[in-house]
Amino acid sequence: MKSFLLALAYCLCLAGPAWAGGPSARADSLLRQLANSRPDTSRVNLLIVLAWNRTDDNPVAAIRYAQRGRRLAHSLNFTRGECRSMLILGWAFLRSGNYPTAVQSMQAARRLAEQANYQGGQIHADNGLGYAHLEQGSPRLALRYFFRSVRRAQSIDDKVLLTPVPGNIGQAYLQLNQLDSAFRYATWGYRLDLQQGDWHSEIGDLALLGDVAAQRGHPEQARLYYRRCIARAQARPVSYALCQAWLGLARLAWQQNQADSALMYAHRALDASQAGGYAKGVLIASEVLADQYEARGDTASAFAHLHRASTTTGRLFSLNRQVQVQALEFSEQLRRQERGDELRQQQAQRRQNLLLGSLLVLLIGAGVGYLLIGRQHLRREVALVQDRQQLERHYAGEILQVEEKERRRVGADLHDGVGQLLCAAHMNLAALQQQLFLTNPQHQSLLATAVATVDESVREIRSISHGLAPVALLEQGLVPVVQQLLVRLRHSTPGLDVRLHTAGLPGPGLTVAVQAQVYRILQEAVQNVLRHAEATELTVQLLGTGIDLTLMVEDNGRGFGPKPVEGLGLHNIRLRARYLNARLEIDSRPGHGTILTLLVPLEAPPPPAAA
Known part of the structure; x- marks a missing residue:
């Protein structure tokens, strides 16, 4: 929280000189610019700067400015400006102690940042949500938001956005009494502060390092951090950090029985809080001074400081009531805006549905x-x-x-x-x-x-002539011719075991032309087996069903791969199968033989003539 504002100012391009003229002088200058501005995105940014300028000393005014900026940004459909206004609203509600409304505002800002793919807004929203839970005493829940903010800032390699977060993680670990982790993250944050020149975050991290050193039992190191924080905070609007540092010195002095020094440091904390309008610091410092004066026996001074604390409490209560009114107004406006947006979305959806229907x-x-x-x-x-x-x-x-x-x-x-x-x-x-x-x-x-040679030649000539022109096919049919072919094959190839299985033949629809082509396909398949397969077994099956004829030629030869060499024999087989309108399948694997299957559809025979 202590360094969130400056990082937000860097992100919004708002970081300027080091407040040389003080908050009021800067506010006057911004008000003059606002009066001469037009209702555009520049006015939204001016309202955001004004709200940020008044967050520490007047949260109610900061809420009003941020509300104006949010409404104008929403009317301009300026999503990033609306997101930034929501972030400032969340911060102002945090400073005033209205944590539920602060969480509501931060969550709304994060939704807007996600819609606009605004990485910086998502990082700031997570950081603010984490600090809201930290202020409410939920450091473990706060760490979830802080670490998500760190991961997102590291993913886009933006050290300006990353700078404020490690110190807040250190504050959470300090609440958990995990002092080593608190020191490690606070030191990391302080190094980033120096690299980026972020004096606001640097002052807050110095005060935090002082608290961590004090808790770890290193009072001299804690004093060094507190004094460095005080030196860096001179003439800068960081009253809460000054109050924290002076009160830290007061506690150390009190622990070492240095009552006068403790009293002096507590007065410095009170003066810094009053000068910066830090009401919560005035309350805490007044209570510390009342305790110290009571311990010294100075009841009048103790009563005076208790009276100041009571008055400050009343002021805080009055401020809280004003903030509550603003929070109710903000919640109602947000609800109305969401309802209006929902109505517009429904109307747009209806128009889109009508358009889609027409297109459909x-x-x-x-x-x-x-x-x-x-x-x-x-x-x-x-x-x-x-x-x-x-x-x-x-x-x-x-x-x-x-x-x-x-x-x-x-x-x-x-x-x-x-x-x-x-x-x-x-x-x-x-x-x-x-x-x-x-x-x-x-x-x-x-x-x-x-x-003998002439006799053998006569028989060979007869065999060839019968193969070329099988007269038995016309006289006896397919099965006897196939049987004769396989018988001659057994005699001519003694090492080949040839088997024939037939069923359903002859059948209706088996014409002479079909038988001739099936016979020629069988001849080509057998020749391929003899030439290439090196088989020892050959099985031929002829199966008829009345509507189709199946020829299957299976061997146990050497087979071939998925892409066989297309020779003349296989080409002739495919040509005859195409002529028969038959389905031809060849299944083969190297070393597992080959199966050729031919399925020939048969024409139905004409019905018998009526008697």
Whole structure:
């Protein structure tokens, strides 16, 4: 509290020369400026300065000035000015002893500071709230506010705002009788005072350091602090600090049985309080003097000082009644202002709701229009996608048909051309083998090998021609052709265990074209297993349900990663699956084999004709 005013003045850019003309001269100058000012933010600042100037000697006048500044700032929507006025009001109520209203004012100031993001106002409000609780004997609660003020000031690295707070923390620890903590924070505050040139806070911290040293049992150090405080306070409006220092010296002298010195120091405290209009100091000093004169047996002087204390108490009581009237007026004005603000907020909210409703209707209309347009656009896109898919299927179908025709042509050529020639050669060689009588065993072996080779070539040509043009597919269906393929695979690959599982086949809707493409996909998958998988087991499953056909080819080979190399075989498989409008899935991991699954939708067969 002792240094809060000067820090507030720095924050408001109010700190000037060291009160050379005294409070009254400064007040006269400010009143002349106020009379010539316009009702703007400059007048708000002048009213705040006037209120601050009268806080120590006339709290009632300070409250009036601060009230005028608050009302003007509120009408101008000058939130920072209103916050500063509230802070001065809180300080004036604190000086007059009306702590509940002081807390109410400080809390309102803090809310305004938060709304305006005014860091300095929040720091001062926390400091003032802490001191209000400290004056009411709640030092632990006060420390919470003081430390919050310190953290905020340190977060913005503002030592001017930080300077007044450590001394107040020291005062709180002194009330808690934690003398080491009190000394540490008071010393920190004193160093900040010297760095920032804050003489107001410096004088108060010197008096506090004197009290701490006295409590710690260091009277000489306490006297040094008290005398330094008195020297720095000469010609400055800090009557409460002077009173505190002189009374501290009086207590030390009394403890050391220096009655005359104690009496002199107590008179100095009384003179300083009277000169500064510090009524509370007059009361305390008068009571100390009455006790000292009573101890000396001078009842007349003791009575005179008790009478002065009684008179001062009456003055304080009268002041308190005036302050109570001002506090009631302040609370009523604040309540009316809050009610008016609430009403304006409700009206603004209604206007905002109406505007939002209109905007919502417009947005809904625009959204409906956008959805309609988007729906039409989506339909066109879907139609384009369907057309593209149909073209792709048609293109794939033509490619596959051409490929199938070419396979059949090549198969027929092999079977009827090369196959027949090889058969004739085989027959001639066999006849020659029977007619020749060869005595040389080597010649017999060569002729037998030639006959066997031609025979093997005939069988190979037949196998290739049947693979290229499986006539059994047209005559017997998919399952027998697959069985024949796997039988040939078992004979040609002895190290591969081949298994086949079928169910539900043949089924309705399974056309020859579908069977041919499924067979070709199976051929490609088996060839991929033989070329790349290095598998020892191969399982083929053909499952029909009437509405779809599932082909599953599973091996226990080496598998591949998530991004396999797209070869010609896999490309052909995907092309045929796209033509069949089938879903193709390939699941493989390195070292865990591969599973190829093909799900082919089947067309429903036409209903039987009515008899």
